[in-house]
Amino acid sequence: MRTAPTPLTISLLDRFALIMAMLAEIAVTQGHAQHLPGAKIIAIWQRLTSIAARFARAVLRGPTPSRKRLTPEKPNRAKRPSLPDGFGWLPRVFPGTHDMPAAVTYPAQQLRDLLADPTMAELIETNPAIGRILRPLFEALGIERPAILAILQPAARRSIPKPPRDNQNPAISFWPPQPPFEPEACFSENMIQKTAA
Structure with missing residues (x-):
């Protein structure tokens, strides 16, 4: 206006x-x-x-x-003298x-x-x-x-943490990896022998 x-x-x-x-x-x-x-x-x-x-x-x-300005397409100056x-x-x-x-x-x-x-x-x-x-x-x-x-510098963008890969929940991940479950490991050798007798 x-x-x-x-x-x-x-x-x-x-x-x-x-x-x-x-x-x-x-x-x-x-x-x-x-x-x-x-x-x-x-x-x-x-x-x-x-x-x-x-x-x-x-x-x-x-x-x-203040508004964001779109960068206009540069005109063809092939036939114009180049400016310093x-x-x-x-x-x-x-x-x-x-x-x-x-x-x-x-x-x-x-x-x-x-x-x-x-x-x-x-x-x-x-x-x-x-x-x-x-x-x-x-x-x-x-x-x-x-x-x-002076040209104002844009505010620094906040770093947003990336989600876990493969939709894995890091709260339930185990490290180091646990060995596979073996039933025999839950009993002592003596208990196995008594059961066999």
Whole structure:
């Protein structure tokens, strides 16, 4: 259910939109300066603008309960340029130019400051989708995720004892195995002789 954004929420949206606009501009400007393939520049630009759009939709949608997400089938990207990946791939692809060295450093710092805002922390706590959107961005920029974006580990499963094999009741099992019952063993040798006489 869409909720009316508060002035603080609008401010956060504007700040995040500005950060993503700076990153998208860096991708285009430095991509051309480094003579990267046009298809690769467009793919990176689309990735960044997609993060910005998803973030805005998640914030405007309002708090949502945490739920198990189904893993979607990966689209066929045989004809698409492969996107960079790994920790800090944005600074590696766009290290900077002589007039704009380490260009991604400034938006990365702005992103850290944004996550330090208490209102932002509250949004992430009440809307897990925002955390899922932001984690790949921190990975791409090569900056450590703050505690608010930590992935909660599932609780350890309780170990359930397995039932006895072959439906045997361990309470009535005998160990070591008992010898077979022999009637003669119940009588002494003298008693057997008297009976025979």
